[in-house]
Amino acid sequence: MKNEEKKPTAAELPAGGIVEAGTAAQFKTGPWRSIKPVWSKEKCKACMICWIYCPDASIQVADGKVTGIDYDHCKGCGICSKECKFGAITMEAEKK
Numbered sequence: 598m599k600n601e602e603k604k605p606t607a608a609e610l611p612a613g614g615i616v617e618a619g620t621a622a623q624f625k626t627g628p629w630r631s632i633k634p635v636w637s638k639e640k641c642k643a644c645m646i647c648w649i650y651c652p653d654a655s656i657q658v659a660d661g662k663v664t665g666i667d668y669d670h671c672k673g674c675g676i677c678s679k680e681c682k683f684g685a686i687t688m689e690a691e692k693k
């Protein structure tokens with residue numbers, strides 16, 4: 598038996614939801630972490646590799662040097678620690 602139900606055209610479908618752009622900073626994703634990066638100022642050579650690789654822009658920088666980690670947004674992926682060739686970022690268990 599053939600389905601005779603008329604399907605809506607694209608123009609007849611309701612408009613999809615469009616969220617405001619540039620709002621990622623408002624969403625604190627830090628609580629997602631199970632492990633966190635711990636940065637050592639003493640070991641850091643300011644090569645900025647961690648800043649380049651961090652997918653969440655969570656490496657804090659001032660005057661071309663790392664100053665810390667933005668724990669409000671860092672998801673604890675560990676990429677910065679893996680890429681740092683100077684052992685300046687270690688991953689530690691997150692205390693909840």
Ligand code: SF4
Binds near residue numbers: 642644681682
């Ligand atoms: S990759 Fe390591 S040495 Fe380079 S800026 Fe980052 S923490 Fe410092």
Ligand code: SF4
Binds near residue numbers: 633652
């Ligand atoms: S753990 Fe991942 S999200 Fe957090 S600072 Fe390092 S690279 Fe960025």
